[in-house]
Amino acid sequence: MSKHKYRFNPESLSFDKIELSVRKKIVKFLPHFFTTLGGAVVLFVIFAYFVDSPKERILLRENRQLQFQYELMNRQLDQVLSVLGDIQYRDDNIYRAIFGAEPIPASMRKAGFGGVNRYAELQGYDNSDLMIKTARQLDIITRQLYVQSKSYDDVVHLAKNKEKWLQCIPAIQPVLNKDLKMVASFFGWRMDPVYRYMIHHDGIDFAAPIGTDIFATGDGVVSIVDYSRGGYGYEIVVNHGFGYQTRYAHLSKMLVREGQKVKRGEIIGKIGNTGKSVGPHLHYEVIKNGRAIDPINYYFLDLKPDQYDKMIEMAAQGGQALD
Ligand SMILES: [Zn+2]
CATH class of the missing domain: 1.20.140 (Butyryl-CoA Dehydrogenase, subunit A; domain 3)
Structure with missing residues (x-):
């Protein structure tokens, strides 16, 4: 409802209605509008910041x-x-x-x-x-x-593949104990018998007479039958699979050919003194994933606990490599 203002007219002794122009109306209205708007904004801010909806x-x-x-x-x-x-x-x-x-x-x-x-x-x-x-x-x-x-x-x-694996991994001694004169040298650092300086011995030396039988220590395929220029003399390498190989070196006779399948315990060659060797013996290596490892850990089918202990003791005392 619009409100009107009146002015007293002394001549007519009556109230005349004051008519405001639109512009004046707006100018009159604006302060109210801004005051209200300002108030609304302040209230909004207060509510927005301090009161959760x-x-x-x-x-x-x-x-x-x-x-x-x-x-x-x-x-x-x-x-x-x-x-x-x-x-x-x-x-x-x-x-x-x-x-x-x-x-x-x-x-x-x-x-x-x-x-x-x-x-x-x-x-x-x-x-x-x-x-x-x-x-x-x-x-x-x-x-x-x-x-x-x-x-x-x-x-x-x-x-x-466990059964196959058990048959293949090297697990016996390559020379019979009755043929063995001695285990001349174990795996580890040794004085080189030829060059006379410390060198790592990658295998075990089994001293026995020339012509003594050498056994494959696990099932596998013969991968090398050759005369080695590296000092091993006549050597046989058997690949057992599962990352394992065995090397038999300084042989006098080789009774297998490359590619031939062999069984554990099969005679593959005879002990000799060929290559860089200072006496008849078998140099035996166990190679796992291309790295020579200590064969002493691979006799478990052969040795009784006390024999194993004795072997470990002998290994610790060292000896002279036959190479
Ligand atoms: Zn050796």
């Missing part, structure tokens, strides 16, 4: 709940990682060890995701640290589980 309260509660759940999840992920660590330890030290597989290097197990920042889209929020930590934990677990699962594939494969 019902919707905001719901969102806040939800946010707190999410944050709590994230923290809980983080603690559970820590536990999962610790259990996974235990599984990895058992895998390396029991399952893989049983089947003669090397442990998986830590660098491979703990390898991260390289390249671009995977968590860029999680940055810039109040809870960024929490979200990034959780996402990172999940990534680490995913990656480690993948490596672990691959490792179990290996172990299952090895387990399925």
Whole structure:
């Protein structure tokens, strides 16, 4: 309802209605308008900043709940990682060890995701640290589980081939004890019998008369039958698969040919004194994945515990290599 103003007219003794122009009306109205608008803005700001709307309260509660759940999840992920660590330890030290597989290097197990920042889209929020930590934990677990699962594939494969593996790995002494004069030199650092300086002896020397039988120590395929220029003289190398090879050196006779399949205990050659050798003996090496390892750990089918202990004791005392 519009309000009108009146002015007293002394001549007509009556009130005349004052008519305002539109412009004047607007000018009159503006201060009220701005005062009201200003008040509204102030009230809005106060409410917006200090009073939560019902919707905001719901969102806040939800946010707190999410944050709590994230923290809980983080603690559970820590536990999962610790259990996974235990599984990895058992895998390396029991399952893989049983089947003669090397442990998986830590660098491979703990390898991260390289390249671009995977968590860029999680940055810039109040809870960024929490979200990034959780996402990172999940990534680490995913990656480690993948490596672990691959490792179990290996172990299952090895387990399925266990019988074959047991037949193939070198597991007996290549010379009968009754023929043996002595074990002249063990695996490790020794004075070289020819050059007279310390050199690593990659095998074990079994001293026995020329012509003594030499046995293949595991099933395999003969890969080398040759005269070696490297000082081994006449040598035979047998490939046993599963990463294993054995070398029989300084022979006088070779009774197998390259490519021939041999069984554990089969006579493959005779002891001699060929190549860089200072007396009749067999130089015997066990090679695993291209690296010579100590053959003393591969007699377990032959030796009783006390014999094994004696062998270890003799190895520790050293001796002179026949090479
Ligand atoms: Zn030797």
